[in-house]
Amino acid sequence: MxxxxxxxxxxxxxxxxxxxxxxxxxxxxxxxxxxxxxxxxxxxxxxxxxxxxxxxxxxxxxxxxxxxxxxxxxxxxxxxxxxxxxxxxxxxxxxxxxxxSLPAVKTRYEDVDIIVVRENTEDLYAGIEHMVGKDAAESIKIITRAGSERIVRFAFEYARREGRKKVTAVHKANIMKCTDGLFLDVARQIAKEYTDIEFEDRIVDACSMKIVQRPEELDVLVMPNLYGDILSDICAGLIGxxxxxxxxxxxxxxxxxxxxxxxxxxxxxxxxxxxxxxxxxxxxxxxxxxxxxxxxxxxxxxxxxxxxxxxxxxxxxxxxxxxxxxxxxxxxx
Structure with a gap:
């Protein structure tokens, strides 16, 4: 053995x-x-x-x-x-x-089966922040190409290994065009290498609504650090x-x-x-x-x-x- x-x-x-x-x-x-x-x-x-x-x-x-x-x-x-x-x-x-979803664990939902893949090292959650004078505070959101590439590729490889059908990139690129825009651009490029897995992207607020309305339409979600911290708890709430x-x-x-x-x-x-x-x-x-x-x-x-x-x-x-x-x-x- x-x-x-x-x-x-x-x-x-x-x-x-x-x-x-x-x-x-x-x-x-x-x-x-x-x-x-x-x-x-x-x-x-x-x-x-x-x-x-x-x-x-x-x-x-x-x-x-x-x-x-x-x-x-x-x-x-x-x-x-x-x-x-x-x-x-x-x-x-x-x-x-x-x-x-687990048997005998009573929730408002049935047959939930979602995997959240969250980038763990950068984004706002990294906590790079400081005071600006006495009355303002500033937090720095850092998204790198290298960090985005390795987490998105990880998500696709994990999906393939688990026999999953779809990967959804979650972002706010409509507003944060540089940081989340970079993350989304990288996700779209890497998705082209995995033709056996469906790819889509969703804006984080719309994705939050989708999770609680129709979770059965979601499979593997990949996203920057802070969104992952929040959406993973929402998903946990669906299963108990x-x-x-x-x-x-x-x-x-x-x-x-x-x-x-x-x-x-x-x-x-x-x-x-x-x-x-x-x-x-x-x-x-x-x-x-x-x-x-x-x-x-x-x-x-x-x-x-x-x-x-x-x-x-x-x-x-x-x-x-x-x-x-x-x-x-x-x-x-």
Missing amino acids: KKYKITLIPGDGTGPDVIRAARIVLDAANVGIEWDVVDAGEGVIEEYGTPLPDHVLDSIRRNKIALKGPLTTPIGTGFRSVNVALRKKLDLFANVRPAR GLGVAPGANIGTDYAVFEPVHGSAPKYTGMDKVNPLATILSGVMMLKHLGEKDAADRVMKAIDEVLTEGKYLTYDLGGSAKSSEMGKAIAEKL
Whole structure:
């Protein structure tokens, strides 16, 4: 059996609980994972003087792949966001967030299946801003050809690998003709190389309306950083919220898989929050490793547990603990 050494970052707050549940499931998938457990976040500042110690980055660089729980960014430190710092230091330029309807998760929508691919390193979200005197503030929006090319190409390659039919570039090029205009121009040029995949572009406000009106008409969406931050949460809302929304930050050399929800400190150690977002991030990780059969088996097990309804956490209408839900999915495997 092939062996995989994978960095495991439990995280803060409810992170250790959801990571524990995900680990139960992934170990049951039996693909030869060996975990390299390292700690980051608010809980390690006293010991290391930083929420992101060098040994955490060294572990990811060594293993290439990481699964992490949510991290708390402490107030008053030099970090604007531990997650953003992680993406920058490892050049994780692509944020991937699938939104897929799950059985027994009641929402206003059915059969949603959208993948949001978000550029992760530039645009307004990079936070390059300053005060102009005392009464004005200025933020700089940077879109580069290189950054646009690699995220759009990533989206097409991801679509092809996942058997998707269409890629939609999301922008505001009608107003921001230089920045978003450059992004759109690059997207149109690269689309010509992928004749097997349909391409379209949508203005971000019109796309927002389309998501909530007819999500079934959308497939893979690719967009600059800030739009991706917003639209990925809208898509998560269609399928039941952040508790069932997995995510990945992927670069040329490294990939970090994580739930997109926060650390929810008030539930620390209570073993009660929904672990599905973390388990589904693990499914994404299995696919990334080329273990498609294992990923499909885990998804089937998740669907069976949700359909039976016996081991659901409180947010899904049940009373099961995080670990109990993880064990139920593992038993189906």
